[in-house]
Amino acid sequence: MGAPTIDTSVDNGRGGWVPYYYWPSLPAAAIFVALFAITGAIHTYRLFKYKGWYFVPFIIGVIFQAVGYAGRIGSHYDFNSLTFFIMQSLLILLAPALFAASIYMTLSRLAIALHAENLLIIRARWLTTFFVTGDVLSFLAQSAGGGMMAQGDPAGADRGQKIITGGLFIQIFFFGGFIIIATIFHSRLNKSPSHVHEKIKGRKYLLTMYFANGLILVRSVFRVIEYVMPHDGVLMRNEAYLYIFDALLMFLVVAVYLVVKPYGEIFDEWKRRKDLGDLELTRRDRPQEREAMTSSGDIESALSSRSFAEQKPHSSRR
Template sequence: MGSHVIDTSPTNGRGGWVPYYYWPSLAAAIIFVILFAVCSAIHIYRLFKYKGWYFIPFVIGVLFQMVGYAGRIGSHYDFYSLTWYIMQSLLILLAPALFAASIYMTLSRIAIALHAENLLIIRAKWLTTFFVTGDVLSFLAQSAGGGMMAGGDPESADRGQKVVMGGLFIQIFFFGGFIIIATLFHSRLNKSPSHVHEKIKGRKYLFTMYFANGLILIRSLFRVIEYIMPHDGPLMKNEAYLYIFDALLMFAVVVVYLVVKPYGDLFDEWKRRKDLGDLELTRR
């Protein structure tokens, strides 16, 4: 990395525009491509084995991460390529929104499987709809803003940055609300004598959800700070921050859902109740 000189002067043939203020690390990108590739293979296998289709967005997010870091390998060899830059920028940016979509669908499934949907402050029927809708809005805003930022035009990039920040704030807002609702549900579950046995089974899924939510929230805050700071600020100039506050955190989210499978007995019970028509959500 140190042997490369990046020309940011207006006479560099691109009006001074450069995709990065550092030369993308080949080794770091390769490591994370391999890590996410292995994890995606395991997640895909389990997805089909357990038929946990609600986790499809999450698995697509893992693939986004893998291809995104492959784009950084391309940028290492072809620094000024807009194609590689757009690929890595958009896919790495958007992957956590896909993780969030599946995580939002987890809470209602936990509540229904534990026969405790009455402890939710929002009906289980609407819980997933509300938060996934917010996640879609966040995803679309970040997609649109990321596309504008990747265009290379300074004015368009500035507008795109503001749109991305708006999308990230939407993501943070809905994540914060989701954590509050999940915490209240957990508290009510702990206080409910009729759910003592069920709460023991559900505890690991709830704590896994908290862990994943927390990491995605930290990552989103990092991205907001990154975009608030000047284009040539320390976060943009030091690639290590990307790997510490984005790649590593998102890899931890992917791994925790390998350790604690988002399927198993708890979700078999959810499916059983669903198949038996025992949800009665429309009457609550």
């Protein structure tokens, strides 16, 4: 039996507005509920194992995804339910903003763990604050727009689409800025003669960050195009686009952070330095080493100057 006909006439009780222009696919939604539920459970286990609490927003985003696609299962069985429509539209829309919040916090922690925060163009303590603030603004705008779209009338849907589009533009703006800052940091790290070992240790984390950011950026651009188009545009009428340019891309973001753990290992060094309060003056920032690196440009001179600085107090006491 085929899916029932969808009534888009002005006499359908909502002025022609419908939650979907297709009957939501049960198999597709069920697959992604399972994928996000399984990966979310693994992430949650590792979160408590490694105590990487800054990744809590990311895991909440994974839960949003799983529950959001469960809402699409509900819509399959109850097409006109606003509850299921609101559940899936808001949670799937907002989840990437939560992914972004944790990814923003990764760069400052990585820089501190590598003793390379002096290579950031924004101080590590302000980096997270700045970008997470932008992420919150994007989150709030998309939440407000999603609520308006769920009112169940054409006028509300139109206003909601415009507000969501504004929120997505905010997200893209901050993502673009973050990628630029991360790229500059990576370039400086590669060129720094005093960070030879650190650039090797940090490479996989930076590449993972680029990969995840790129996927979220593509997804956000897709969403902008989707919401700029009319509510009955081609992207809204074909469910496959949602699964290709949103569900699949976001699952890859979740999966890549299972392969490259964003807690434990190198981030233990960040915790150690944070506990010791050793965040403002790295070993590369100390005056003796900076002078040595400026004159000779190699690690050996920096280490020699450090050794001299450490021995000097002993000689003065003799």
